[in-house]
Amino acid sequence: MNKNKEQLLNKRYKAEQRFRLYGQSAIFMALLFLTIFIFKIFSTGYSAFQKTWLIVPVNFDAELMMLDENPTKQDIEDADYYEIALQSMWNLDPNANEDQQNQLKRMVSYFFEREIKQELLKDTNLLGKTKEVYLTASDDLDQVFKGNYPRDLPEDQRRVSDYQLKIFDQLVANGKVESKFNISFFTNADSREAELAGIASSFMGSIFSILVCLMIAFPVAVLAAIYLEEFAPKNRFTDFIEVNINNLAAVPSIVFGLLGLGVLLAIFQLPRSTPLVGGITLSLMTLPTIIIAARASLKAVPPSIREAALAMGASRMQTTMHHTVPLSMPGTLSGTIIGLAQALGETAPLILIGMVAFVNTIPGSPMDPAASLPVQIYIWAESAERGFVEKVSACIMVLLGFLIIMNLFAQIIRHKFEKKWS
């Protein structure tokens, strides 16, 4: 009998331990996913912050550039750079046949002409002389240099030919290939060529959308929260507004995209693909988040504050505007920032209103067509070129960086400025 009891007790303790283990492994799994995730993004993305350059001697031959003697600055600007650019690439292998010459040309980006031109404009004395110029390597060679490209594939499955690899290896051996910090990733707009593509246009698009979103959502949400928390009579209509807000907070984001498409674009005829429309759509989406946060922080202001103000003869509006609202601001602001961070990561509604268009200029105002950072991630992730994979990861790193900064900022505001009532 006693033994039986002990067995039962042991069994129960074992079950207890098992249950505990389940819990621990669940937490462990969740954290494991997070780690794998971040590791994967960083390990594929960090190399995009480096860019490979080929150092190629360029002969600034005035004759080939169609320049007369003593050219003016304007002449140099208008000169023909294509020929000398081609020549300098072909000179890498003087014995190349026509096909090989073509391959040589494709070892650098199609921007090479402009890079050579800029070198000359920096120092016009170079005319007629030879200088080594840094040229952006093609994205395939860039990947080869970074070790992301499998060199052992059969040649017909590779985008880099054996010949190009041979020349490239010679350049590497002579120290004519260099890897430098990739500034153009931050200053260039999107491009079809992976080696030239940058996040500047989508970054500006995101900034404009978020600003529009902030300018609409913040005032409306704060005013609505003040009304609902401080002035609204308890009746059916108020309840209806509250139900609406709670539901909107849980409506899938893509439905807001349909709203933007069906109302903002089709009825109000706002310009397609612009951060203006994107910002308005996002503001409708973040509105409930901010309202809920603002109401919570208004509610957290103790009634004694209100009572004291009322007792001094302030009207209800004065009490609210002079005392309750300022005291609730830290909570409201941190809620707003968190809402904006959500909006910053939102993709689907922006795709529907056309912010997926290929934009190779940097937008100067919310009325110019633009992409946004998450949409850029989507666009690049859908393209087949290998060079874009690391770009996507790098873009994700930039986006996550912004989200982390915004969330930290929200935390700081909350902890630094929020009054603790006890």
Added chain:
Amino acid sequence: MNLILFTFIVLLGFTSYYFGRKKAYTIQSTKKRLTALPQFYGYYLAIWCAIPAFIIFSLWAIFEPSIVKLLILSDYSNQGYLDDELNLIYEKTKALSRGQFTGEITPFIEASAEKYLSLRSIAQSSKVVIVLSAIIASVAYAYKRISSNSRTREPVEKFLNAVLFTASLAAILTTVGIVFSLIFQTIDFFKVIPLFDFVFGTHWYPAKAFVRDSSEALDPTMYSDTFGAVPIFAGTFFIAFIAMCVAIPIGLMSGIYLAEYASIKVRQYAKPLIEILAGIPTVVYGFFAALTVGPFLKELGTSMGLEVSAESALAAGGVMGIMIIPFISSLSDDVITSVPQSLRDGSYAMGATKSETIKRVIFPAALPGIVGSILLGVSRAIGETMIVVMASGLAANLTLNPLESTSTITAQIVVILIGDQAFGDPKTQAAFALGMSLFLVTLCLNIVALRVVKRYREKYE
């Protein structure tokens, strides 16, 4: 131009505030008692400046385009153009006046463009004149009216109250906007495709509907067997089901562990770390699913001799499940923590172990709240877009094999509406019909979930 005018009006508002307050001070200096603080006199005047400006601006925004259009098109009225052609002429005129017109410029259109520009400039200048004179008149009238015994605080506060109330209508307006944008397209869609075919049809090939010459008349029979949404709905629920298979055990167990077992320190670090998963944008999950999980599963399957699609439902659903873990864990954590301590104490007093207490006492007590959190998770999974767009297939297969690819409502909406859309095309309308069904399904789930959670909270508060 509008910006300058707007700035000017704002400046006028500040000036009227200043004058109102100054008048109040003057009254005060004559030892008369004011009925409100001097600022309210200022606010009062500023409101008298803002209201007419606002009214005239909105009237202009509403009526100017249509009146200009009417005037332009009156030149063409007797030439027997159809409505569509007239609209086209108007669009061309506008494009030409902006200098964005590409195509053949006829003298007619050139003349209209000139007329358009002159009309617009007349409208602009008359707007400036009218707005400014209206503001000055109303401010002057109000300025004369305010005196020591006029009420200014009450109207100002009433005005503010009205502004606050209007702001709170934004939520209703948004809901109305959603329903409005979905419903008309949906109705048009069901005029062409019978509801029955949509809900019970098993073939979904919207691409077929695109192979149509725009000159051809709309022939409903050619759409039969094109817009059967069963595979889409099945795919949506299937992927959501896979996601919940990942999210419920992990999320629930983490929630229980955090609420009942974890030390304060573990809780302090683990909870925010898990919540990071909720803050990661879904497009990032999509990228992860498409480029890492999908190929990995395919390779794993091949090594075990299984045929796995690179865009399998398993990859999309699994990653979606990871995304939903934090929703379920933190909601169920909250729910479990709010179960009264007395229930636990009672169970321990009877000699139950911790896990027995959780399984037999706390879990049943917290069940409604947990169900609510799971329902919210399901609603998330159904509405999630980017993961499925990037990681699951785009062709709608009717399958229950997690290793094959399927498609979802959200993915189809994106596929149909990406790029240029022609409104009035059944394919575009199909996207809105799908959006409508998505909205309705998630709405029901949300309402039920919020009810359940609310009722549960009331029970223990």
